[in-house]
Amino acid sequence: MPRPFVAHKSHAHRLVCLSLYRALLKECTRFSASDGTGSSISHGTATTLQSLVRYRFRKDRKLASLAAIQKGLDAGNEHLSLLRDCVARSSDALERLGVVLRSVIEQAKEKAAIHARNDSFWQPPSKAKRNFMAQRERATRKDLHQSSPGNPAVFQRPKPLSEITWPRRKVPNYLITSGIPLLKYPGPQPILMNRVIRQKWKRNTKRQENLDLLEADRHLAATEDDWDGLMKEHGVDEDADEPNSTRRPFTRKLHAGASTAIPVAWQDAFYSAIFEIRAAHKEEELRNKAFGEKLYNVLREERDLRERERRAAKHERRMERKRAQLEGSVTLSAGIDEGAPPPGRVDETM
Numbered sequence: 530m531p532r533p534f535v536a537h538k539s540h541a542h543r544l545v546c547l548s549l550y551r552a553l554l555k556e557c558t559r560f561s562a563s564d565g566t567g568s569s570i571s572h573g574t575a576t577t578l579q580s581l582v583r584y585r586f587r588k589d590r591k592l593a594s595l596a597a598i599q600k601g602l603d604a605g606n607e608h609l610s611l612l613r614d615c616v617a618r619s620s621d622a623l624e625r626l627g628v629v630l631r632s633v634i635e636q637a638k639e640k641a642a643i644h645a646r647n648d649s650f651w652q653p654p655s656k657a658k659r660n661f662m663a664q665r666e667r668a669t670r671k672d673l674h675q676s677s678p679g680n681p682a683v684f685q686r687p688k689p690l691s692e693i694t695w696p697r698r699k700v701p702n703y704l705i706t707s708g709i710p711l712l713k714y715p716g717p718q719p720i721l722m723n724r725v726i727r728q729k730w731k732r733n734t735k736r737q738e739n740l741d742l743l744e745a746d747r748h749l750a751a752t753e754d755d756w757d758g759l760m761k762e763h764g765v766d767e768d769a770d771e772p773n774s775t776r777r778p779f780t781r782k783l784h785a786g787a788s789t790a791i792p793v794a795w796q797d798a799f800y801s802a803i804f805e806i807r808a809a810h811k812e813e814e815l816r817n818k819a820f821g822e823k824l825y826n827v828l829r830e831e832r833d834l835r836e837r838e839r840r841a842a843k844h845e846r847r848m849e850r851k852r853a854q855l856e857g858s859v860t861l862s863a864g865i866d867e868g869a870p871p872p873g874r875v876d877e878t879m
Contacts, residue, residue: 553612559612683827684827697838743802
């Protein structure tokens, strides 16, 4: 099967496009110099042509269709011939160049009118869409995808009431996902939390797969040890016959200062690897347990603070009602002292 053609990775394609690009820019410069007068009109026309060339190449640099690439190269070569004829002061070529520039100006005016018309229909986004856009912006920020293991952001909570942007404090939910304790606050789930869950889940899954493979192949180690014992009974030393052999899993020394080492049985190597994996799993469980206890302390502090703030807000509302009632009674008594009839009483003169 032939390999697919990727234009921006092809050296020949890049060489052709760069050659055409530089030739067009060079002819634009020669068009300004061929006037002989050096007027600002010819210089401005050359600058406009160079801007059009740069814009078109920048717009079409990611084209992947072979037909579109072929049409673009043909159009570039055609305009290169037109510019060369204009440099030679051909009247027909100059007239064609004027038609091209006028059509470009008309297209630019039409696009500007369309953009202005679309802008007149613009309305500010709703609150839900603003929140969604803010979440997308946070999701694309690389600095929010990294954590500081020494001081996780979750342990910087609970925040004081002055730093909370929503009306009242929100209490998180305590979750355990694949053995990983988490605190999930109301709202969209942070990107960093998704990354941590995914990485830890992959690591635990890989560790469990390795453990299952060792458990399944442990009987092969016993078979290898039986074979080695059978060879020793018949006086065959495979290690002496093959000094560079790597059959043995590893060797161990008799003591710290010993210069010779004895081979370790295959079963011992398997048991040692299984023990290391289980020890790592147990150690991670203990870390998760300690981390979960810290998260639960944060949850308890958030819950206690919200209850205290709720009681304080309720007390403040009660005091405001009492102050309003007191101000109303003072106003009523002042009106009675001035001789005004009390509210709801019909004047006797009527």
